[in-house]
Amino acid sequence: MSVLKEVLEAGKFGVTAEMAPPKGYDFTEQMEAAEVLRGKVHAVNVTDMQSACLKATGLGLCIKLKQAGLEPILQMTGRDRNRMALMGDALAAAGFGIDTMLALTGDHPVVGDCKNTKPVYDLDSVGILKMLSKMEETNCDCGGNEIIGGAPKFYKGAAVTPLYEPMFLQINKLRQKVEAGAMYVQTQGIFDLDVLKRFLEMVDKAGIKVHIMAGIIPLKGAGGAKYMNENVPGIAVPQEMIDRLAAAAAEGKEKGIKGLPAKLGMEMAAEMIAKIKDEKLCDGVHVMAIGAEKNVPTILDLAGINI
Numbered sequence: 001m002s003v004l005k006e007v008l009e010a011g012k013f014g015v016t017a018e019m020a021p022p023k024g025y026d027f028t029e030q031m032e033a034a035e036v037l038r039g040k041v042h043a044v045n046v047t048d049m050q051s052a053c054l055k056a057t058g059l060g061l062c063i064k065l066k067q068a069g070l071e072p073i074l075q076m077t078g079r080d081r082n083r084m085a086l087m088g089d090a091l092a093a094a095g096f097g098i099d100t101m102l103a104l105t106g107d108h109p110v111v112g113d114c115k116n117t118k119p120v121y122d123l124d125s126v127g128i129l130k131m132l133s134k135m136e137e138t139n140c141d142c143g144g145n146e147i148i149g150g151a152p153k154f155y156k157g158a159a160v161t162p163l164y165e166p167m168f169l170q171i172n173k174l175r176q177k178v179e180a181g182a183m184y185v186q187t188q189g190i191f192d193l194d195v196l197k198r199f200l201e202m203v204d205k206a207g208i209k210v211h212i213m214a215g216i217i218p219l220k221g222a223g224g225a226k227y228m229n230e231n232v233p234g235i236a237v238p239q240e241m242i243d244r245l246a247a248a249a250a251e252g253k254e255k256g257i258k259g260l261p262a263k264l265g266m267e268m269a270a271e272m273i274a275k276i277k278d279e280k281l282c283d284g285v286h287v288m289a290i291g292a293e294k295n296v297p298t299i300l301d302l303a304g305i306n307i
Contacts, residue, residue: 002100002155003071004043007284007307008184008211013277014284015307016073016186016213017296018045021056027064033293034070040297042307043071043100045186045286049080052112059089063096073157074098079106082122083131083142090132094152102157102186103128103177125158126173126180132156133181158182160212161234162190162199171206178210185210186286188234189217191241193275200282213284214276218292218299219265222246241268266295270302277305 007014017037019030037044044065046058062072074093076086090101105124109117123131131142132154138144139151158177164170174185190196196214203212217235219225222245225237245261252260273285287296300306 004073004100004184005155007042013305013307014184014211014213015041015300015305016043016045016284016286017041017293018047018286018288019061019293020047020050020291021058021061023053023055025056027056027061030061031064031068034065034068036294036297038070040300040307041287043073045073045075045102048075048077048104048106049112050107052079052107052109052114052117054112054114059093062093062098066096066098071100072098074101075104076101076128077104077106078121078123078125078128079109079119080117082120083127086123086128087131087135087142090135090154091147091152094154099153100155100157101132102159103132103182104159126176129156129158129177129180129182155183156181157184157186159188160185161188163188163195163234163236167199167202171202171208174203174210175206175208178208182210184213184283186213187215189215189228189288190272191217191235191237193272193281195236196276196281211284212282213286214272214282216269216273216285216287216299218269218287218289218295219245219261220292221249221261221265244268262292262295266299267302270299273299273303273305277303 004014019033022030046061048058049055058075062074065072103125109115109119135151136153140146160174161170222242225242225245228235229237245264248260248264252258276282276285289296
């Protein structure tokens with residue numbers, strides 16, 4: 001049974017992290033980070049060529065994590081594979097005991113580092129969820145052929161953006177994902193708990209029942225926060241946070257101390273996590289450290305989170 005499913009359905013506070021496969025074939029760095037995450041998170045999302053940048057496949061890292069005794073979440077995007085390839089990956093994943101996944105449509109290749117790549121988009125995130133749900137219900141593949149040995153069962157998830165205009169479109173898309181089989185969702189990065197609360201109220205008002213995990217991105221500096229505000233849809237870092245990060249950088253420069261903005265970013269992330277848990281706002285958090293996965297245990301310790 002999916003560890004994440006067991007945790008969320010038992011009413012416990014779920015904690016997941018995220019990491020990307022290497023831009024190459026040496027998984028050493030990822031596996032070192034995995035050891036640091038062991039016992040600190042319930043599962044680890046493995047991205048699928050995030051931002052349309054070429055890397056080793058997520059399935060490869062998921063297998064490495066599973067073999068090392070950690071619980072991977074296989075992200076699957078519709079950008080690079082048609083339904084046959086997606087289902088083939090799902091069956092292969094099941095063969096290695098990987099039973100938790102998250103469906104994404106995927107960023108267009110034009111924003112990535114192989115811009116001449118032709119996108120596939122045979123299925124979007126809803127289509128992927130529908131295909132896997134139908135497979136589980138019918139014991140047949142996407143061509144209607146019986147699956148030898150029985151169809152695998154996945155704990156299926158999706159992503160959602162709480163800061164979106166008009167919001168009714170995001171709520172409607174969330175409803176489609178849940179109806180297609182999503183049992184949990186992870187949100188885009190949250191920096192304002194009032195935004196999260198308004199979103200959760202709308203989900204509740206719409207009568208949508210799904211486990212929600214708030215996305216947490218530890219900020220590393222004022223420049224990075226400004227960049228996300230300008231370039232990442234659904235992200236809005238409050239000016240107050242940016243000002244605090246800039247002040248930390250100025251203090252560090254004056255005192256000759258490195259890393260003060262990143263330290264502050266970790267503290268702010270921990271503060272948000274603690275409030276989300278203490279106020280029981282949602283079912284858990286998804287920490288996206290963006291290459292600094294080794295900081296996740298420190299952030300969780302600061303937040304008082306023990307799984």
